Amino acid sequence: MICLLAAAASGKSSIAPAGNNPDTSVAACNQCMVIAEQSQHRIVIAAMPSGTVIWEWKPENSNVQPAHVKWFSNPSDAKMVYNNEYVLMNASGGGVALIRVADKKTVFYAYAGGNTHSVELLPDGNIVSASSTGNYLMVFKTDTVHFPDNVYTKKIPIDFGHNVVWDAKQQRLWSAAREHMHSFRYNFNCNAPDLVQDTVFSLPGTEAHDLFPVYGENKLWLTNTTNVYKFDVITQKLTKADVLQDNIKCVSSAGDGLPTIVIRPKESWWTDEVLDAKGKRLFIQKGWKIYKARWVVRNTFSYPAGDPMHLCR
Numbered sequence: 001m002i003c004l005l006a007a008a009a010s011g012k013s014s015i016a017p018a019g020n021n022p023d024t025s026v027a028a029c030n031q032c033m034v035i036a037e038q039s040q041h042r043i044v045i046a047a048m049p050s051g052t053v054i055w056e057w058k059p060e061n062s063n064v065q066p067a068h069v070k071w072f073s074n075p076s077d078a079k080m081v082y083n084n085e086y087v088l089m090n091a092s093g094g095g096v097a098l099i100r101v102a103d104k105k106t107v108f109y110a111y112a113g114g115n116t117h118s119v120e121l122l123p124d125g126n127i128v129s130a131s132s133t134g135n136y137l138m139v140f141k142t143d144t145v146h147f148p149d150n151v152y153t154k155k156i157p158i159d160f161g162h163n164v165v166w167d168a169k170q171q172r173l174w175s176a177a178r179e180h181m182h183s184f185r186y187n188f189n190c191n192a193p194d195l196v197q198d199t200v201f202s203l204p205g206t207e208a209h210d211l212f213p214v215y216g217e218n219k220l221w222l223t224n225t226t227n228v229y230k231f232d233v234i235t236q237k238l239t240k241a242d243v244l245q246d247n248i249k250c251v252s253s254a255g256d257g258l259p260t261i262v263i264r265p266k267e268s269w270w271t272d273e274v275l276d277a278k279g280k281r282l283f284i285q286k287g288w289k290i291y292k293a294r295w296v297v298r299n300t301f302s303y304p305a306g307d308p309m310h311l312c313r
Contacts, residue, residue: 026055026101031258032296034087036075038270038289043078043089043099045296051283057087057099062106064097068148071095071109076117077250077292082309084296088127090119096129098142100309107309110151112138118211120164120173121303122186124312126193130161130175137161137175137184139193142311156195158182163211165220166302167233172198174233176208176222181231190312204229204238210250212294213301221251243277254295263290 026032031048045055059072073093081088087099090112096119097109108127112119114134122128127140141152160178167174173184173195181203184195205224212221214230222229222238227245229238243251244262249269253260260277270289274282298305 029054029296030256033252033261033274033293034078034080034296035293036078036089036091036291038074038291039287041073041075041091043075043087045087045101049283051285055101055104057089057104057106059095059097059106062099062104064106064109065148068095068109068111071111072097075291077119079119079294079299080296081121081299081303082307084298086309088119088121090116090129092116094131096127096140098127108142108144108147110140110148110153112140112153114161117162118164120166122166122173122193123168123171124188124190124193125310126190126312128164128173128193128195130158130164132160132162135159135161137164137195139195141191141193144311152192154192154194156184156197160207162209165211165213168300168302168304169218170233174211174220176203176211176224176231178208179203179206181208181236193312201236210248210292212251213299215253215255215295215297218301223248223251244275244279250292250294252294254297258295261293261295263293 035044037044043057044053046053059069071093072091072095075091078089090096092115094111094113094116096112097106099106112129114131116129116131118130120128125142127142129138137156137158139154143151158177165174175182180200182200183198185198187194205226207225210223220231222231228241228243228248230241231238262275263271265271272288273284
């Protein structure tokens with residue numbers, strides 16, 4: 001499938017061009033992407049257009065316990081959160097993790113299982129994930145002391161779970177599940193987080209895949225096996241997007257003259273290149289297996305501007 005990248009909501013990137021010290025360069029880059037890269041089971045921040053890796057996280061090189069490294073096989077999504085100072089990621093192996101960019105410390109991780117495809121922050125710092133073969137969302141209490149074995153979780157059934165996006169203005173969670181769009185209300189219970197379904201309605205096509213904020217608009221990108229749409233969260237109307245339409249896995253745009261970017265898998269579900277919305281190659285890295293990639297920008301659709309890392313107490 002193809003991955004379309006459109007950065008969420010308004011704001012500037014906070015990642016800097018690659019330099020002599022890649023880890024400290026992440027603070028100011030204005031053309032960077034965060035990438036779920038499966039050839040080495042890692043999360044990468046790469047500077048464009050060169051594709052130079054300026055930051056990477058591998059579970060085996062972090063504080064993830066050796067017995068849990070397998071949870072992070074085949075990373076399937078990564079998002080910049082908390083003022084772009086943290087990465088929130090998940091993997092098909094079932095793991096979800098919150099990683100501090102500055103020192104690559106995994107400040108929280110846990111097991112969702114069921115082929116985890118997406119993960120999102122809730123307003124109080126708790127986390128929700130979506131699992132496709134398991135057919136559920138899972139809500140986690142983000143307990144940075146007792147993880148990963150003694151974490152409170154709650155499953156919410158949903159068909160073909162592939163995506164979750166928090167809508168800060170409307171205070172609801174969106175999830176497109178196969179042929180239906182769902183919205184959920186959050187109970188804001190720190191110690192026993194839960195979601196209650198608010199609305200559900202039919203979508204065109206089938207196997208909804210990516211759902212992600214459209215940069216600078218109160219809309220979400222929505223992809224399925226045949227089309228890419230913009231979904232207006234207020235009117236709940238869909239319009240076909242002016243991008244490649246067939247077999248697209250994710251979408252991201254960023255403003256500041258940066259193109260909406262797409263990834264079209266060459267082998268099975270991955271690719272080694274990033275394309276623009278019309279199919280022009282922007283860069284290629286031989287040997288990479290890119291599943292999703294997103295521009296590094298501030299996502300004010302989902303999170304408050306200047307949002308610091310916080311935990312629900």
